[in-house]
Structure formats: C-alpha cells, structure tokens
Amino acid sequence: MVGYLLVSLLISVAPNLTWSCSDNLMFGYRLEDSTVEQISNIGVHSCIKECRLRQPLCQSINYDSEHFLCEINSREADIEVEGIYQTNSIFANVNGSSREALDNCQESFCSPLHKCVTSRTSHVCISTACQPGTYGKDGQCVPCPIGQFNSGGQWCLLCPLGTYEDGTGSSQCKQCPLGMYQDKIGSSQCKQCLPGTYEDGTGSSLCKQCPPGAYQDETGSSQCKQCPPGTFQPHHAQTSADSCLPxxxxxxxxxxxxxxxxxxxxxxxxxxxxxxxxxxxxxxxxxxxxxxxxxxxxxxxxxxxxxxxxxxxxLRKRDRDFGYSPREHQGQLDQWDCRRRCRERADCRAFAKARGSGAGDCWIFNHRNHYYHGDFDFYEFPFECHP
Incomplete structure (x- = not known):
C-alpha cells in the first residue's frame, strides 16, 4: 500500500488521536518583522510547541507549509489587520498555555521513515513507508518538490547552499558545477559566476574574485585570465583585458x-x-x-x-714619476690602450704612460707605492673598475 502504514500500536494506544494544540491557525497570513528565530523541518504543531517552550519570548508563530519552516515571533498580532497575505503560510498566536501542557513529541527523535504523533495520553513513532525522494502527505507518499530532497527522513529538506535540484522525487541534491554557484537554499538551478569572478570547485555557494594580476570578461568561468608579461594589474575582480596596464x-x-x-x-x-x-x-x-x-x-x-x-x-692622477717597484712593460701604446691593459688585468692597481699624445712606453703596476723616476703620467686605477 502506498502511503502511511499506520501501525496497530497507534490505534490501540490512541483511539481518539488528537493534537493537544488548540490554537487558532490562520491560513494564508504571515506576520512580518517580528521573527527572532527559525526552526527547519518540523510540523506546524511542533512549531507551536517550540514557541511554548520559549515563552514569554515567543508570542506567535509563522509556519511555511511548503518548506516546513517554523518562525518564532516576539509578539502577538491581530493578523487580519497587521499581517500580509502569503500562500502556504500559517499564523497562530500562542498564549494561555504552559510548558506542562506540552506532550512529549518535541523530545522524540523517530528513526528514518517514521514520524511522531501524539494522543491525549501518549506519543508514538509510526511508519510512513515512504522511500527516499518522497514524503508522506495526506495519506500518500508524494515526490519531493523541485529544489528539495529526502534521503530517508520524515520530511523533504531544502537543497543546501552550493547545490540544486531541477527534478522531483530526489534523494539528494546536485552540486553546482565549475564556474557556477548557488547562495540560496531550495534552488532548482545554479547561477553562473559573473565577470570578474570564477569558481574552480564544485558545490560552491559563492564565486571567488579574480586576484590582482588577472581578470575575467566572461560569465560562468572556472579560472581567471592572466595579464601578459610587460603588464600589471593591481585590483581584484577586474572584468576587462584593458585592466592590464603596461x-x-x-x-x-x-x-x-x-x-x-x-x-x-x-x-x-x-x-x-x-x-x-x-x-x-x-x-x-x-x-x-x-x-x-x-x-x-x-x-x-x-x-x-x-x-x-x-x-x-x-682615476687618481699622481703628479710624480714612477719608480722601480714591481711592474710590467706593455710596449708602445697610446694612453687609452695603456689604460685598457690595466683594466683587463685584475691585479693592476696603477699604470703609467710616457708623457705625450702619441704612443709611448706603457707600464702597469700591482700596487700603488712607487719611487720617483722618469718622465711619465701616473694613474691609480680603482679595483672596482675591473670587469
């Protein structure tokens, strides 16, 4: 049989099954700007019980019957005057009840494919017999809607961030692929990364910004484009090749x-x-x-x-003659060639060239201490100038 398989235990224990919640449920209404807490994946009566547990903080509830989302409100309201209309929303003022009036279902955690129900005197877990990808509703197992999944629990859950589901009856959601993201729960598709961003992993809830030195001028990209040699780019999230500056x-x-x-x-x-x-x-x-x-x-x-x-x-020129300290004769050279000979010798510390504009005797020295003798121009050569 498709649908709930109500176990015989439920019938014997609770022949007059009824919810303990007597609050007046207002269908199609919602109170805005007073929610202090949200609780996912519970029923409307469990939502009211959670509110009672939080009194006096909680005074009313909004309940989203499509997404099984409970919202704890901090004040009561004349909902027909103060509320807004919203399909699949239920509102209830929760007052005049104490914690002692609560049954035990809020303390029970039923195993997969079971749910908790409450009678006047007891509570019990009953089998729903619904397979993964479906959930029990009005005595039938129905497929989870688009954007939701059920891997074997009591309810379908909203696809988490970074995932989506574009079909019904799913037991798990699909991860957003490379170059895409999803920053909302319960989504039926992923979004493409915008220019200036990228995503190089799957299941992401946010795209990364292109770092300095890169840009991206297309949507849905898994990597950024790098600025070429000879250019630079100092900012994040750039969208054009023109951002690469020479x-x-x-x-x-x-x-x-x-x-x-x-x-x-x-x-x-x-x-x-x-x-x-x-x-x-x-x-x-x-x-x-x-x-x-x-x-x-x-x-x-x-x-x-x-x-x-x-x-x-x-080059420090010494106004003196050179002496007979250790030296090497380089032949007849002009002053530029004589200087070049000294520069090419790593141990040369000075050179002397016979005075005159033309070629003449060229001597190089490996230290700077010399005796006066002859008719030469004498220069000390800095060791830093050697190749």
Missing part, C-alpha cells in the same frame, strides 16, 4: 599574472613602456638609481665605470 618606463615584468612591475636595478635602464626586461648600461655609462630610463655618461679618460655599472669612479 609597465611604466624604468620598470619591467617578465611573468604572467602579476599585480605590479619591477624596477630596473642600478646599472640598468628601460626607456620604453610595457617591457619584459631592462637593458644594461652601455660601456662607458652608469646608473646608480632604481627605475631609470637612461644611463649617465662616464667616458672621460680620467673616469671609469665600476664592474656592475652603478657608479663612475675617478
């Missing part, structure tokens, strides 16, 4: 999906926007600051650039 001159970004560009370090520069790298300062130039768009000249004979091109150092 790196300023003096900066660069070699990677995808970054929220900021990097500054060109000292010894380098970048004159253009939207670049993925910086340029080293050319030979004879240096840069001592970050984020620069050009380098500074350091090409005079009496100057040299240090090995990482971050500073310009002076």
């Amino acid at each position: 790196c300023n001159a003096g900066k660069f970004q070699p990677n995808w999906g970054k929220h900021a560009c990097w500054s060109c370090h000292p010894g380098s520069y970048q004159p253009d926007v939207g670049q993925t790298s910086c340029l080293p300062c050319p030979s004879g130039q240096y840069q001592s600051h970050w984020s620069q768009t050009q380098c500074i000249d350091c090409s005079r004979f009496t100057e040299c650039v240090n090995h990482n091109r971050t500073s310009c150092r002076a």
